[in-house]
Amino acid sequence: MKLSMREAMFxxxxxEKWKVYQKEDTTxxxxxxxxxxxxxxxxxxxxxxxxxxxxxxxxxGLAASVYQNIYINKKEKYSRIFTFWKYELPLIIQKHHHTFxxxxxxxxxxxxxxxxxxxxxxxxxxxxxxxxYVQMTEDNIAKGDPFGVYKDDDKFNMFxxxxxxxxxxxxxxxxxxxxLGAPTFYFLWxxxxxxxxxxxxxxxxxxxxxxxxxxxxxxxxEISSIIIAGAAGFILANGVLFPGxxxxxxxxxxxxxxxxxxxxxxxxxxxxxxxxxxxITQLMSDTFDKKPDGxxxxxxxxxxxFSVILIIGYFVIWPIxxxxxGIYLKKDGIVSRLQxxxx
Numbered sequence: 108m109k110l111s112m113r114e115a116m117f118x119x120x121x122x123e124k125w126k127v128y129q130k131e132d133t134t135x136x137x138x139x140x141x142x143x144x145x146x147x148x149x150x151x152x153x154x155x156x157x158x159x160x161x162x163x164x165x166x167x168g169l170a171a172s173v174y175q176n177i178y179i180n181k182k183e184k185y186s187r188i189f190t191f192w193k194y195e196l197p198l199i200i201q202k203h204h205h206t207f208x209x210x211x212x213x214x215x216x217x218x219x220x221x222x223x224x225x226x227x228x229x230x231x232x233x234x235x236x237x238x239x240y241v242q243m244t245e246d247n248i249a250k251g252d253p254f255g256v257y258k259d260d261d262k263f264n265m266f267x268x269x270x271x272x273x274x275x276x277x278x279x280x281x282x283x284x285x286x287l288g289a290p291t292f293y294f295l296w297x298x299x300x301x302x303x304x305x306x307x308x309x310x311x312x313x314x315x316x317x318x319x320x321x322x323x324x325x326x327x328x329e330i331s332s333i334i335i336a337g338a339a340g341f342i343l344a345n346g347v348l349f350p351g352x353x354x355x356x357x358x359x360x361x362x363x364x365x366x367x368x369x370x371x372x373x374x375x376x377x378x379x380x381x382x383x384x385x386x387i388t389q390l391m392s393d394t395f396d397k398k399p400d401g402x403x404x405x406x407x408x409x410x411x412x413f414s415v416i417l418i419i420g421y422f423v424i425w426p427i428x429x430x431x432x433g434i435y436l437k438k439d440g441i442v443s444r445l446q447x448x449x450x
Contacts, residue, residue: 114157121149128169146170196372198435199365201426203342210338213292214299221303225311235304244308253314254321254392262385270381273329274374277336281370284343291340298333320407321391325384327414332376335422339366383410 128142146169153163200207224231233241247255259265276294283290309318346362347355387410390402 114160114162117152117157118162125149125166125169129172191368192372194429194434196368197421197426197429199368200422201430203338203365203369204423204426206341206345207335207338207422210295210334210341214295214334214337217296217299218303218306221300222307223303224300225304225307232304232308235301236308241308248312248314252392253309253312253317254388257321257384257388257392259385259389262389266381266385269384270378273332273377273381277333277370277373277377280333280336281339281343281366284340284366287348288341288344291337291344294340295334295337298330302330320404320411321388324388324391324407324410324414325380327411328376328383328418329380331414331418331422332373332380336370336373339369342366342369 124145128146146166150163150166150170153160153166157163221235225235244253244256247253252258276298280291280294283292283294306318306322309315309322342362343359343366346359346366350358353361387402387406391404391407
């Protein structure tokens with residue numbers, strides 16, 4: 108069929124654009140939407156003036172293809188969270204496993220220093236925890252309520268206060284990475300020394316096992332999250348201090364993105380820890396005080412076991428498993444396998 112001058116000009120004006128749309132798949136939903144609107148305008152024009160032309164069928168096919176792409180991307184939004192937690196975050200963690208190991212080791216060293224110093228200097232605990240807090244704990248131990256500090260009649264208020272405070276501490280520990288990691292190091296030092304002194308205080312009063320069953324119900328996830336926040340701070344600092352083959356600014360941006368994702372992932376962990384501390388720790392404490400509303404010791408053992416498995420499984424084992432399977436993150440954040448095998 109012979110084309111009219113008007114149709115030929117219409118095709119000549121838009122053919123290059125249509126070819127680009129046909130060849131390139133758009134993953135950005137905004138770009139896909141703009142393409143779809145443009146094609147619908149062209150299709151409306153073509154159907155009005157050239158309803159039986161092949162170009163109308165071509166534009167219609169392109170518009171249908173772009174619409175399907177928009178629909179698929181819309182569905183992927185809902186699975187994005189699942190992909191992030193199952194693949195993206197663990198792969199980011201695996202990439203920085205050496206930093207996590209370094210942070211864990213230095214924190215354990217700080218805890219050991221706290222314990223050692225408390226053993227050899229009775230005044231050290233008071234200097235770290237404060238005279239008032241130590242005296243309150245000793246009074247609680249004397250009256251048979253050693254873990255009274257964890258008791259609060261307003262459990263929800265306690266939950267909100269603890270959760271907010273833990274998230275704040277994690278944020279400051281992370282933010283220390285902007286100043287080359289020095290504040291991050293300090294926060295880990297102070298928390299490690301404090302933990303060592305605090306834990307020694309209970310062992311010195313023959314309450315070691317009980318303190319583990321009570322305090323570490325929430326402490327396992329809480330302390331692990333602080334260590335992870337410290338690792339995020341060091342990852343941030345490493346971007347500036349050790350840029351490798353990247354430009355220093357590019358290295359910082361890259362590491363900052365990874366560190367921020369790690370920090371954000373800690374929020375649900377801190378919420379779980381705050382819930383345990385506000386609602387479960389007190390019940391476990393009541394058990395040792397022989398109060399009727401206490402819970403069996405095996406509940407504490409189950410929670411402790413679950414917490415350890417959760418932290419080690421998600422932050423250590425699962426990232427290694429993904430790495431060994433050849434699963435990796437592309438630059439655009441898409442998860443893939445070696446040899447272009449789909450996940």
